[in-house]
Amino acid sequence: MSSRRIVVPFGPQHPVLPEPIHLDLVLEDEHVVEAIPSIGYVHRGLERLVEKRDYKDFVYIAERICGICSFIHSVAYCQGIENIMNLEVPRRADYLRTIWSEYSRLHSHLLWLGLFADAMGFENLFMNSWRLREKVLDAMEETTGGRVIQGVCKVGGVRKDISNSKLSEMVKDLDILSSEMEDLCNVFFDDDTVRHRTKGVGFLSKDDAYKLGAVGPTARGCGISYDVRKTGYAAYNDLDIAPVVETGGDCYSRCNVRAKELLQSVDIIRQAVANIPDGDVDVKVKGNPNGEYFSRVEQPRGECIHYIKANGKKNIQRDRVRTPTSANIPALVKMLAGCEMADVPVIVLTIDPCIGCAER
Amino acid sequence: MSYLTKSPWIIHYDASSCNGCDIEVLASLTPLYDVERFGIINTGNPKHADIFLVTGSVNEQNKEVIKNIYDQMPKPNVVVGVGICACSGGVFRECYNVSGGVGEIIPVDVYVPGCSAKPEAIIDGVVKALGILDQKYKALKEGGGSN
Numbered sequence: 001m002s003s004r005r006i007v008v009p010f011g012p013q014h015p016v017l018p019e020p021i022h023l024d025l026v027l028e029d030e031h032v033v034e035a036i037p038s039i040g041y042v043h044r045g046l047e048r049l050v051e052k053r054d055y056k057d058f059v060y061i062a063e064r065i066c067g068i069c070s071f072i073h074s075v076a077y078c079q080g081i082e083n084i085m086n087l088e089v090p091r092r093a094d095y096l097r098t099i100w101s102e103y104s105r106l107h108s109h110l111l112w113l114g115l116f117a118d119a120m121g122f123e124n125l126f127m128n129s130w131r132l133r134e135k136v137l138d139a140m141e142e143t144t145g146g147r148v149i150q151g152v153c154k155v156g157g158v159r160k161d162i163s164n165s166k167l168s169e170m171v172k173d174l175d176i177l178s179s180e181m182e183d184l185c186n187v188f189f190d191d192d193t194v195r196h197r198t199k200g201v202g203f204l205s206k207d208d209a210y211k212l213g214a215v216g217p218t219a220r221g222c223g224i225s226y227d228v229r230k231t232g233y234a235a236y237n238d239l240d241i242a243p244v245v246e247t248g249g250d251c252y253s254r255c256n257v258r259a260k261e262l263l264q265s266v267d268i269i270r271q272a273v274a275n276i277p278d279g280d281v282d283v284k285v286k287g288n289p290n291g292e293y294f295s296r297v298e299q300p301r302g303e304c305i306h307y308i309k310a311n312g313k314k315n316i317q318r319d320r321v322r323t324p325t326s327a328n329i330p331a332l333v334k335m336l337a338g339c340e341m342a343d344v345p346v347i348v349l350t351i352d353p354c355i356g357c358a359e360r
Numbered sequence: 361m362s363y364l365t366k367s368p369w370i371i372h373y374d375a376s377s378c379n380g381c382d383i384e385v386l387a388s389l390t391p392l393y394d395v396e397r398f399g400i401i402n403t404g405n406p407k408h409a410d411i412f413l414v415t416g417s418v419n420e421q422n423k424e425v426i427k428n429i430y431d432q433m434p435k436p437n438v439v440v441g442v443g444i445c446a447c448s449g450g451v452f453r454e455c456y457n458v459s460g461g462v463g464e465i466i467p468v469d470v471y472v473p474g475c476s477a478k479p480e481a482i483i484d485g486v487v488k489a490l491g492i493l494d495q496k497y498k499a500l501k502e503g504g505g506s507n
């Protein structure tokens with residue numbers, strides 16, 4: 001039988017992915033020959049808002065680049081401005097930023113594990129991941145006031161302190177949470193159905209990952225040991241971190257990386273709470289920034305860059321953001337070429353696409 | 361509180377939301393809030409849906425998509441705009457690619473404020489929408505035209 005090529009549109013409105021991305025899947029029978037992405041459905045053009053907002057207020061916009069990695073975006077932005085202005089942030093603020101960043105990672109990874117299970121049709125696992133995620137959100141809400149958008153980071157430090165007694169309470173809660181998370185992760189590691197849908201699916205070689213510039217768990221799942229937290233921003237240089245690396249390069253490995261990073265995050269929070277110094281949490285900020293800085297952070301999805309250029313006015317000139325999803329889309333296109341049609345949702349999810357970030 | 365004799369199904373579209381409201385919509389479906397106990401189910405097919413939940417603001421490229429989904433839904437139906445972006449464009453109102461809230465494109469029955477809108481507020485909004493849906497059904501039965 002001679003095969004005929006057809007094009008199946010995937011998205012922008014699709015049950016598997018709450019976010020709008022459109023893929024033209026070129027099929028030959030059940031095989032995907034090529035996937036052509038088109039984006040722009042979520043584009044708002046918020047980078048240009050730097051021209052209209054005071055540089056201190058732009059933190060709120062930076063947080064709203066994406067509601068999932070929002071806190072870490074605000075850290076990246078503030079860090080950039082602070083470096084331009086040579087501000088010394090109090091060490092306690094650095095630690096608090098680290099703790100909240102890891103909480104965001106926990107909620108983001110649990111969210112992803114749930115969506116991933118949902119993409120495979122494993123409803124129960126989806127519900128259980130999100131049940132655990134609510135506990136992380138509770139801790140966020142108690143300490144910052146916001147569930148998904150915290151609004152707690154500001155230029156010069158953070159807006160709120162967490163008392164030491166509250167911190168140790170949080171660690172106790174995490175102990176319970178981490179044993180529940182272990183149970184959850186074991187399903188992802190050992191369940192037959194999950195293995196069947198993910199092992200050997202959506203393969204990306206280490207070379208390709210490197211050449212296409214993949215970042216975060218997508219790269220670490222292919223054996224590239226690259227984690228921006230190792231560069232030691234915020235309080236990470238005081239803590240003991242080893243990047244989680246898997247070598248399979250398939251959906252299973254990428255899932256494993258994220259599952260293991262859950263426990264790593266808990267460990268980082270524990271270390272941070274044990275070492276946190278006392279003192280103020282913010283410094284007074286005077287004047288306007290003048291200069292440029294290239295601020296890098298590790299988002300749950302990988303390396304995120306804020307390039308900030310200021311010229312001594314109250315509005316900065318440029319805040320160029322490069323988010324992990326933009327970096328991972330070429331890798332995704334590579335993974336999709338040659339896969340089975342039925343695996344497309346699973347593969348698309350393994351790069352943890354965050355279109356809100358990618359298009360801003 | 362409004363009652364409906366059928367299970368209302370929801371379709372959710374992320375217009376140009378930052379994901380904040382999106383994940384709260386999903387969170388409403390999961391064990392802590394669990395709107396499924398009211399018979400509300402999130403469907404992917406516009407032809408099965410009674411309630412259209414839109415998060416985020418409208419821009420040039422997604423205008424057509426929103427209209428398209430809305431047109432495919434059986435009548436009568438209701439539209440719920442979730443989050444301040446869907447209401448008016450919110451913090452992004454001045455962005456060059458934002459034309460405003462969802463109301464610019466399709467008629468909206470209920471607006472849920474908040475940035476991000478909390479699951480409690482979203483559920484409240486949906487329950488309100490149920491009441492409106494009920495009225496629309498009644499109007500339809502009495503021959504007063506739909507929507």
Ligand code: SF4
Pocket residue numbers: 064067149376377378379380381382415416442443444445446450451474475476477
């Ligand atoms: S209302 Fe706020 S949280 Fe919701 S989509 Fe808009 S910016 Fe994001």
